[in-house]
Amino acid sequence: MTTVAVNAFQFAAPILLGDVVDMYVERLRIGQKSITLKISVEAERMDGSHVRITEVIATFVAVDAEGKSRLLGDA
Incomplete structure (x- = not known):
């Protein structure tokens, strides 16, 4: 898998x-060749409070040994 897109990546x-x-x-989303994920990062402070650090939406594409896109699940 290779990352092909990441939306604005800002740290709060x-x-x-x-x-x-x-x-x-x-x-x-899962497509034939790609998957899109929402990744959220939180930190638990030493005092027990929780803080949102960042949130990003990233799209990954399955690639073969030559770097060309391939169907998900194909080896």
């Missing part, structure tokens, strides 16, 4: 030393 807050970082992934 920094990740601090001691934070526990959680990533959540939601599948938005």
